[in-house]
Amino acid sequence: MVVQTKPPAVVIDADDVIRRIRRVIGDRPDTALHEPTLGGREWEYVKETLDTGWVSSAGSFVSAFENALAEHSGVSHAVVTGTGTAAIHVALLACGVERGDEVLLPALTFVATANAVSYLGAIPHFCDSESETFGINAERLDEHLQDIAVLSGDACINKHTGNRIRALLPMHVLGCPCEIDRLAAVAEKWRLELLIDAAEAVGSRYAGRDIGGFGRASMISFNGNKIITTGGGGAVLTDDADLARRIKHLTTTAREPHPWRFGHDEVGYNYRLPNINAALGLAQLEQIDRFLKLKRLLHEHYVSAFQGARGLSIFREPEGREGNCWLNVMLLDVPDRNERDTLLAATHEAGIGTRPVWDLMHTLVMYEDCPRMEMPVAEALYDRIICLPSSASLESAETS
Numbered sequence: 392m393v394v395q396t397k398p399p400a401v402v403i404d405a406d407d408v409i410r411r412i413r414r415v416i417g418d419r420p421d422t423a424l425h426e427p428t429l430g431g432r433e434w435e436y437v438k439e440t441l442d443t444g445w446v447s448s449a450g451s452f453v454s455a456f457e458n459a460l461a462e463h464s465g466v467s468h469a470v471v472t473g474t475g476t477a478a479i480h481v482a483l484l485a486c487g488v489e490r491g492d493e494v495l496l497p498a499l500t501f502v503a504t505a506n507a508v509s510y511l512g513a514i515p516h517f518c519d520s521e522s523e524t525f526g527i528n529a530e531r532l533d534e535h536l537q538d539i540a541v542l543s544g545d546a547c548i549n550k551h552t553g554n555r556i557r558a559l560l561p562m563h564v565l566g567c568p569c570e571i572d573r574l575a576a577v578a579e580k581w582r583l584e585l586l587i588d589a590a591e592a593v594g595s596r597y598a599g600r601d602i603g604g605f606g607r608a609s610m611i612s613f614n615g616n617k618i619i620t621t622g623g624g625g626a627v628l629t630d631d632a633d634l635a636r637r638i639k640h641l642t643t644t645a646r647e648p649h650p651w652r653f654g655h656d657e658v659g660y661n662y663r664l665p666n667i668n669a670a671l672g673l674a675q676l677e678q679i680d681r682f683l684k685l686k687r688l689l690h691e692h693y694v695s696a697f698q699g700a701r702g703l704s705i706f707r708e709p710e711g712r713e714g715n716c717w718l719n720v721m722l723l724d725v726p727d728r729n730e731r732d733t734l735l736a737a738t739h740e741a742g743i744g745t746r747p748v749w750d751l752m753h754t755l756v757m758y759e760d761c762p763r764m765e766m767p768v769a770e771a772l773y774d775r776i777i778c779l780p781s782s783a784s785l786e787s788a789e790t791s
């Protein structure tokens with residue numbers, strides 16, 4: 392008799408999965424993963440920048456958008472940037488990350504998180520995930536640091552590489568808040584700066600507060616696929632006035648204030664968000680509460696449409712979180728790359744714009760030699776996650 396060591400693989404019925412998705416998104420022929428929803432004063436505000444000629448690097452929409460963002464996120468300062476990647480780069484720079492430093496970040500993230508670290512000549516150091524939130528597993532990170540790091544005064548040193556580990560850069564994956572409190576405790580214990588890649592999590596809440604208020608700073612993105620868009624853009628959110636001032640300076644070519652002279656006191660960056668994009672952003676931000684409601688409803692509809700499905704379910708955030716439901720995920724019960732790819736192919740064939748999660752950072756050629764933890768959970772999640780079409784407009788179309 393053969394002893395069975397693995398549970399028998401469930402063969403997932405792709406037609407059944409497509410029927411369940413159709414129950415939520417309707418019969419439209421081609422459905423993108425995520426599209427902008429433009430239904431407010433976008434035309435009016437953008438037209439104003441065109442009518443007045445204030446389309447570029449100065450103009451009143453920039454500060455109006457920054458003020459509205461800070462208010463919406465419950466932080467005292469928001470500094471807007473040309474992209475979310477630029478926001479991460481400049482926040483790390485302003486917090487003192489230097490060439491040769493290591494920065495801890497998840498392997499399960501979009502490549503921008505690791506790239507921003509690399510721009511500084513710093514080294515990404517990859518962490519494993521937990522399946523409850525898809526974020527960095529804080530306990531396992533602490534164990535890893537006990538293995539490989541020592542504290543020398545206020546510096547956390549990697550015993551194997553000799554490098555200083557300077558910062559912890561978690562990410563709220565697909566909008567689900569990561570375990571911020573437990574990660575903050577690890578950062579404090581190991582004397583690490585805590586900066587959070589919140590690019591996908593605009594509007595998400597943790598412990599009753601907007602995610603923008605955690606860590607030294609949170610960085611967000613307004614790329615076209617995010618919950619609100621400026622075309623392209625980003626921002627750093629922080630309660631630290633000195634840090635905000637420094638980031639503003641660095642992102643505006645480090646120009647010294649003067650009525651006409653071009654004086655600059657260090658190597659700065661042109662990371663400004665143009666006024667025309669800020670106009671779009673302000674109009675989008677005015678609608679975010681509606682988008683959040685629509686996306687929550689869409690998520691609930693996916694959850695009920697997949698009740699009783701065989702071999703997979705819709706990922707749900709743990710109790711006490713209030714993510715922005717940026718992307719909905721079908722989660723295979725058992726990691727199975729063939730099954731995942733079969734479903735991706737079948738849904739694409741049916742005109743449904745599903746996606747796998749990003750290739751894990753430690754598997755990309757430019758990052759394969761970076762320091763890292765063992766990755767059992769991230770590697771399993773890579774074979775389990777399928778992202779579903781999640782635009783807010785899908786819900787408004789269904790309910791209107």
Ligand SMILES: *Cc1c(COP(=O)(O)O)cnc(C)c1O
Binds near residue numbers: 501591611612
């Ligand atoms: C979108 C995104 C960014 C920033 O992207 P930009 O396109 O530069 O605005 C950074 N990190 C993550 C995880 C993202 O999803």
